[in-house]
Amino acid sequence: MANSLTRTAERNPDRVGRTQPQADYKITLDEKDLSSLIAPRLISLSISESRAEESDTLDLVLDDSKGDLAIPKRGANIKVSVGWVGEPLIDKGTFTVDEIEHSGAPDIVTIRARSASMTSAMHERREKSWHGVNIGAIVRAIASRHSLKPVVADALAKVVIAHIDQTHESDMSFLTRLAKRYDAVMNVKDLRLLFMPIGTGKTASGKSLSVLELTRASGDQHRYHISQRESYAAVRAHYHSNAKGKRKSIVIGGENNKNIKVLPEDYATEAEARAAASAEFARTQRAQATKGYTLALARPELFPEMPVTVAGFKPEIDKTPWLVKKATHSMGDGGFVTTLELEMRDDPTSERHRSHFRRGGK
Secondary structure, eight states, X not given: OOOSOOTTOBSOTTSSSSOOOBEEEEEEXXXXXXXXXXXXXXXXXXXXXXXXXXXXXXXXXXXXXXXXXXOOOTTOEEEEEEEXXXXXXXXXXXXXXXXXXXXXXXXXXXXXXXXXXXXXXXXXXXXXXXXXXXXXXXXXXXXXXXXXXXXXXHXXXXXXXXXXXXXXXXXXXXXXXXXXXXTEEEEEETTEEEEEETTOOBOTTSOBOOOEXXXXXXXXXXXXXXXXXXXXXXXXXXXXXXXXXXXXXXXXXXXXXXXXXXXXXXXXXXXXXXXXXXXXXXXXXXXXXXXXXXXXXXXXXXXXXOEEEEESSOHHHHTSOEEEEEEEEEEETTEEEEEEEEEEOOOTTSHHHHHHHHTTTO
């Protein structure tokens, strides 16, 4: 089999009448640099980064037509950096080999690895009740159990949870559920347990992210989609009054709206009900419009939660503030490209955005 990609593969040389950038990468297996060994055998490389509970993934497809490739062991660590020749490579972290497949003919080896920090212990089911603790304490306790560094946004860290049960539920599942209630990003990256509000436009260290400006000329393909299905005017959440145990409700989006989504869970306090309703309302607003965009030349420095604006499309598309939900960087027959999944971005200066945490934590 002729290999489909070399370490300095050209990106669509006939696309424009000039020399194209050349892709580059560095791959180490258990700290041993295998870049030169892999170069003549690499068919494709793909890195997917998501803000959701799913772990980041690495997919490697290698040519084994000569039969001289050793199959890596499950649990081995692969560290990957990608970029362009002549530019600093972007570190995409360490991945643990999770799946291996050998197929043919012609023979190929397919390796799938997941974010190294996402340990199997985080998927073990546990029994735990949390009473009168704030989110910061919960995240710190779980991070400590898995030897991770907790990174919790101040706005979330101080939010007190009156009562929540972790019943026959893994730490990963529990934190994912908690994050959804407060419209937060929960993920594990580079030995850090992240718990941050969605769409804040800041890194885990608190540094503000620049708004990425993309034009129609930046990409090969796009898909813009509007859905009425998630277009709720308001969200209602129920809670029980501590005084008499009476069932009450809170509505985010306006009491007079007829198209109201009702959350199925009853919450312990008004504050928790308000936070859950606010989170669900924000999610439904973001989901009203989505955009998929494949960049003609990969931008490996892009990652989830980066704010984006676009130009050169329809006016409705250009005026929408966007947020990166998922970024996939791929090398293969199509060159080196980045595919983005975008959703509507809330304005962090809006009253609705600020009130989500100001009132939710009382």
